[in-house]
Amino acid sequence: MTRQRLTPARLGPSDVLRxxxxxxxxxxxxxxxxxxxxxxxxxxxxxxLGISSSSREQLLRxxxxxxxxxxxxxxxxxxxxxxxxxxxxxxxxxRRIGPVRTASATGTVDTTIRRTDRIPKAxxxxxxxxAATADLLTTLEGRVVKGAWLNAATETRPAVVLGAKAAExxxxxxxxxxxxxxxxxxxxxxxxGAMPLAPEIERSALVGFPAAEExxxxxxxxxxxxxxxxxxxxxxxxxVLPRTVNPExxxxxxxxxxSDALAARAAAASAFTNLLLGLGAVAxxxxxxxxxxxxxxxxxxxxxxxxxxxxLGATRGQVRLQFLAESLLLSALGGIAGAALGGLATAGxxxxxxxxxxVPPWAFAGAVGATLVIGTLAGLYPxxxxxxxxxxxxxxxx
Numbered sequence: 280m281t282r283q284r285l286t287p288a289r290l291g292p293s294d295v296l297r298x299x300x301x302x303x304x305x306x307x308x309x310x311x312x313x314x315x316x317x318x319x320x321x322x323x324x325x326x327x328l329g330i331s332s333s334s335r336e337q338l339l340r341x342x343x344x345x346x347x348x349x350x351x352x353x354x355x356x357x358x359x360x361x362x363x364x365x366x367x368x369x370x371x372x373x374r375r376i377g378p379v380r381t382a383s384a385t386g387t388v389d390t391t392i393r394r395t396d397r398i399p400k401a402x403x404x405x406x407x408x409x410a411a412t413a414d415l416l417t418t419l420e421g422r423v424v425k426g427a428w429l430n431a432a433t434e435t436r437p438a439v440v441l442g443a444k445a446a447e448x449x450x451x452x453x454x455x456x457x458x459x460x461x462x463x464x465x466x467x468x469x470x471x472g473a474m475p476l477a478p479e480i481e482r483s484a485l486v487g488f489p490a491a492e493e494x495x496x497x498x499x500x501x502x503x504x505x506x507x508x509x510x511x512x513x514x515x516x517x518x519v520l521p522r523t524v525n526p527e528x529x530x531x532x533x534x535x536x537x538s539d540a541l542a543a544r545a546a547a548a549s550a551f552t553n554l555l556l557g558l559g560a561v562a563x564x565x566x567x568x569x570x571x572x573x574x575x576x577x578x579x580x581x582x583x584x585x586x587x588x589x590x591l592g593a594t595r596g597q598v599r600l601q602f603l604a605e606s607l608l609l610s611a612l613g614g615i616a617g618a619a620l621g622g623l624a625t626a627g628x629x630x631x632x633x634x635x636x637x638v639p640p641w642a643f644a645g646a647v648g649a650t651l652v653i654g655t656l657a658g659l660y661p662x663x664x665x666x667x668x669x670x671x672x673x674x675x676x677x
Contacts, residue, residue: 306577310609313573316566317613317653318620321646323559325621326628329638333629336637341475347538348513349419349476352504352520355533363531367499369524370412376523378512383415384501385480388461388491392439392484394449396459404448408460409483409502410491411440418505419477426454426469433468434487437494440469442481460484461495476537477505566613567653574606574661585668599666606658607651614650618643 352373354363366372370384388408391400415421416428427433429440439458441451446467449458457464465486474480491497504524508516513536521529578585585598622638629636 309573310612313566313569314609314613314616316569317563317610317650318566318617320559320561320563320566321614321617321650322620322624323562323617324649325618325638325642325646326624327559328642329621329625329636330628332637332639332642333625333634337632337634340635347536348507348510349537350506350508350513350517350520351477351535351537352506352524353502353533353535355531357528357531363525363528364500365502365504365532366525367501369501370504372523373504373506373520376506376508376516376519378508378516380507380509381414381418382504382506383412383418384504385412385415385483385485386410386488386491386497386500387502388486388495388497390461390495392445392449392465393459394451398459404445405482406445406448407479407483408495409480409485410488410495410497411485412488415480415485415505416471418507419474419480421474421477421480422472423469424472425452426467428469429485429487435489435493436487437463437465437490438468438486439465440471440485441467442471442483442485443473444481445484446470458484460486463494479503563649563653567610567657570606570609570613570653571657571661573609574602574658575664577605578602578661578665581665582668585665589668595666598668599662602662602665603655603658606661607654610650610654610657614646618646621646 352365352369354365357363370382373379373382386409388410390408391403392406392408393400393402411429413429413431413434416423423440424443426440429438437460439460441449446452451458451467451470454467454469456467458467459465471480486495488497488499492499506516506520517534517536520534521532525532588598589595625638626636
């Protein structure tokens with residue numbers, strides 16, 4: 280009589296999923312707590328990438344709006360290490376450069392601004408007093424939020440326009456208020472909005488060049504010259520500015536591009552992001568250890584179930600596949616919850632700061648990949664341990 284070899288039944292993908300899900304449904308509290316570790320790690324990584332990308336997108340949009348064609352000219356140092364001065368005619372010489380579209384200047388005035396004459400001179404609030412040309416706002420593409428900018432009349436009178444931070448520090452919210460400058464009263468005629476490319480203007484009190492010379496003893500030497508040129512000519516203009524501004528001593532002139540500071544902020548944010556991603560990876564690793572621990576305990580608790588399945592014809596591979604599927608499903612549950620939490624956290628934070636919420640698509644793909652890897656690694660040992668159990672020993676377990 281010929282013996283017929285029995286062939287074990289094969290489990291399809293749907294059968295594997297149902298079997299794995301059945302093991303999770305019987306212990307919902309433990310599943311939720313185990314998946315929480317994975318969810319926290321994934322949410323942290325998604326939120327870090329999303330917030331960083333949203334911040335970078337905001338900076339790029341800001342750069343597009345403000346332009347990268349603004350250059351600033353400032354005095355450097357002499358060969359003896361002393362502070363140099365820009366020539367009085369520096370602004371006029373910059374305006375003669377062909378590609379320059381608009382140019383303006385400010386000059387530091389050696390005085391202070393105070394809310395009243397009773398406040399000590401030493402209490403400046405970090406506010407600088409500067410003379411400004413009438414076309415400064417056009418060059419910087421700034422805006423007035425209250426009152427008006429200096430004009431042909433007010434630039435010759437004791438009138439002052441405050442930068443956004445200067446007005447805030449002085450506690451001034453309207454025009455028409457008087458402030459004490461250079462041993463006399465000046466009237467606030469305007470308050471400026473934010474100027475990301477010229478933060479020094481935000482912390483300044485600005486008066487006209489003629490008024491600064493007449494009332495505050497200003498010597499007429501500009502401290503900073505701002506100029507805008509065609510985008511394609513920025514580098515060419517940058518190269519000729521020092522010799523144009525100070526032909527005799529071009530080495531005493533420094534030229535910078537304020538938009539580079541915004542780009543540097545984006546680069547610094549990327550470096551900080553890498554650190555936070557490392558912390559998220561640690562949280563994900565801890566979550567993976569939690570999943571592995573849960574699966575080991577599950578194998579110990581379900582030895583009779585394993586023995587019964589083996590005695591009914593389940594192969595070692597099928598038992599191994601069952602527990603591996605459970606581990607993957609458990610990790611996937613945490614990964615999906617974490618991705619959703621990370622996306623919501625990114626959107627909430629970005630919208631609260633007025634940023635466009637951006638999460639790179641590859642971040643979600645990376646989260647899925649990390650989840651699968653963690654689930655596989657966490658379930659591999661418990662699955663192999665379950666497959667090695669002898670049916671007789673497993674059924675005899677009390």
